[in-house]
Amino acid sequence: MKILPAGQIRNIDAYTIKNEPIRSIDLMERAAKAFTRWFTTRFSPKYQVTVICGTGNNGGDGLAVARMLNEKNYKVSLYAIKKSASASDDFKINEKRLEGLIHINKITSPGEVPEFSTGHIVIDAIFGSGLSRDVEGLYADVIRAMNNSGNTIVSIDIASGLFADRHTFSDIVVKPEFTVSFQIPKLAFFMPENSRYVGDWYIVDIGLMQEAIEKEASDYFMLTDGFVKSELKKREKFAHKGTHGRALVMAGSYGKMGAAVLCAKAALRTGVGLLTMNIPRCGYNIMQSVVPEAMVLPDEGDHFLTSYGDVSKFDALGIGPGIGQEQETVYSLMQVVQAFGKPLVIDADGLNIIAQHREILEVLPSKTILTPHPKEFERLAGKWSDDFERLEKLVAFASENDVIVVLKGAHTSIALPTGEVYFNSSGNPGMASGGTGDVLTGMITSLLAQGYLPEYAAKVGVYLHGVAGDLAAEVTGQIGMIASDLIDFIPDAYQNIR
Ligand SMILES: NC(=O)C1=CN([C@@H]2O[C@H](COP(=O)(O)OP(=O)(O)OC[C@H]3O[C@@H](n4cnc5c(N)ncnc54)[C@H](OP(=O)(O)O)[C@@H]3O)[C@@H](O)[C@H]2O)[C@H](O)CC1
Numbered sequence: 091m092k093i094l095p096a097g098q099i100r101n102i103d104a105y106t107i108k109n110e111p112i113r114s115i116d117l118m119e120r121a122a123k124a125f126t127r128w129f130t131t132r133f134s135p136k137y138q139v140t141v142i143c144g145t146g147n148n149g150g151d152g153l154a155v156a157r158m159l160n161e162k163n164y165k166v167s168l169y170a171i172k173k174s175a176s177a178s179d180d181f182k183i184n185e186k187r188l189e190g191l192i193h194i195n196k197i198t199s200p201g202e203v204p205e206f207s208t209g210h211i212v213i214d215a216i217f218g219s220g221l222s223r224d225v226e227g228l229y230a231d232v233i234r235a236m237n238n239s240g241n242t243i244v245s246i247d248i249a250s251g252l253f254a255d256r257h258t259f260s261d262i263v264v265k266p267e268f269t270v271s272f273q274i275p276k277l278a279f280f281m282p283e284n285s286r287y288v289g290d291w292y293i294v295d296i297g298l299m300q301e302a303i304e305k306e307a308s309d310y311f312m313l314t315d316g317f318v319k320s321e322l323k324k325r326e327k328f329a330h331k332g333t334h335g336r337a338l339v340m341a342g343s344y345g346k347m348g349a350a351v352l353c354a355k356a357a358l359r360t361g362v363g364l365l366t367m368n369i370p371r372c373g374y375n376i377m378q379s380v381v382p383e384a385m386v387l388p389d390e391g392d393h394f395l396t397s398y399g400d401v402s403k404f405d406a407l408g409i410g411p412g413i414g415q416e417q418e419t420v421y422s423l424m425q426v427v428q429a430f431g432k433p434l435v436i437d438a439d440g441l442n443i444i445a446q447h448r449e450i451l452e453v454l455p456s457k458t459i460l461t462p463h464p465k466e467f468e469r470l471a472g473k474w475s476d477d478f479e480r481l482e483k484l485v486a487f488a489s490e491n492d493v494i495v496v497l498k499g500a501h502t503s504i505a506l507p508t509g510e511v512y513f514n515s516s517g518n519p520g521m522a523s524g525g526t527g528d529v530l531t532g533m534i535t536s537l538l539a540q541g542y543l544p545e546y547a548a549k550v551g552v553y554l555h556g557v558a559g560d561l562a563a564e565v566t567g568q569i570g571m572i573a574s575d576l577i578d579f580i581p582d583a584y585q586n587i588r
């Protein structure tokens with residue numbers, strides 16, 4: 091699914107209005123209906139609803155929603171912030187449609203800012219994608235009062251005060267529990283810095299023309315079920331274990347064999363035919379007894395990796411989980427990436443080693459997959475001042491080094507060398523716990539070995555990992571979930587997507 095900036099969404103609106111054709115007021119009606127449908131399935135008419143509007147089209151949506159909820163027997167109080175006489179045409183039409191139905195309380199001065207009584211659901215329709223500057227004055231007073239009221243807020247399209255496509259410096263922004271956005275996700279939703287201004291967000295379809303969406307170019311996409319489903323490889327009837335690839339994972343050191351074990355189990359559960367674990371000797375018994383399905387290639391080093399073996403017979407190589415940064419390990423990493431000569435997966439200490447020895451970047455096979463968490467990415471690419479700048483750095487790093495970067499976090503983002511970025515939509519905060527990264531490395535390595543091209547191994551791996559986390563959380567809850575739970579749910583995650 092494409093993520094598009096406000097300007098391009100406006101083009102799509104205009105195209106739909108012209109070519110469907112549909113009057114813009116009817117498109118607003120359709121948007122308000124879609125919002126109302128979402129709202130009425132979540133909140134019953136026993137709730138009192140307060141709708142706060144601006145006077146642009148977001149405000150027009152708010153008026154139409156107020157009318158629709160009133161028809162459905164919700165008790166609705168309605169306010170419009172009117173600093174000047176100007177209002178959008180569709181706002182004015184909706185204002186007329188409300189005559190005799192609901193009174194619109196005008197907020198024209200600070201004295202008229204409502205006192206929000208508790209227990210209301212507040213619908214935020216002050217500004218949408220037309221926000222053009224920081225919020226101040228009367229608008230700021232209202233937003234502060236809304237945020238301080240303790241009420242559940244639902245934002246229409248996007249929280250008022252939040253810029254859809256760039257960093258929002260001001261903190262005068264509505265803090266909704268839910269955002270219900272129209273058809274196309276906004277880039278701001280994927281930035282961790284905005285989490286309190288987005289809440290749980292939902293996309294509702296308002297029937298914008300598909301051909302108009304296709305016409306608009308974008309480098310940003312959201313990974314969805316449909317996409318991943320279409321990329322999953324099927325198992326052939328006459329397959330044997332060799333058909334599903336041979337993977338080699340170089341992982342572990344004294345005290346960090348858990349990382350190697352998690353990575354191994356995840357690779358196997360993701361479906362690799364044959365897995366070999368290249369680990370230091372201290373991990374031999376652990377690996378053989380805990381993961382009997384894996385073959386073990388013990389290193390000469392007792393406590394950390396000191397060399398590498400014949401890598402030519404492997405389809406995929408994953409390296410990094412728990413390897414530490416001893417000098418011999420650094421040398422073997424430097425050499426093995428070149429000896430392997432095909433795209434591989436590098437994680438954790440493997441990335442820290444690269445950050446210390448940047449010459450390795452020059453010899454990485456094209457489309458190698460790097461899977462940093464934000465701190466590791468900072469070591470590779472330097473600091474950023476906000477998440478939009480981080481995104482710029484991510485895109486630049488992937489294209490300059492001809493690598494695929496999987497930047498882990500809520501909405502893990504996958505940057506390709508082409509400049510495209512895919513944001514994940516699966517997963518939950520319970521996954522922010524030790525070892526989940528090792529699981530992801532195992533999964534992506536496994537998919538590479540099974541013949542997925544690097545770009546698809548990254549996308550499918552990240553999405554599946556998130557689904558496994560979501561399924562695990564249904565059983566364990568988010569707080570008590572651990573990385574091993576994720577592994578147990580990989581098979582279900584496959585079933586779920588198919
Ligand atoms: N396809 C769709 O998604 C559809 C969306 N709809 C809804 O329309 C809004 C966008 O509506 P628009 O009228 O373009 O913009 P807004 O309602 O967000 O607000 C514009 C007015 O607000 C003024 N403004 C902007 N920033 C500020 C500020 N900081 N302080 C005060 N006033 C501000 C702006 O003034 P300008 O001086 O910048 O012109 C405008 O007067 C979208 O979000 C959806 O909710 C349609 O209903 C259906 C299709």
Ligand SMILES: [K+]
Binds near residue numbers: 216246
């Ligand atoms: K809004």
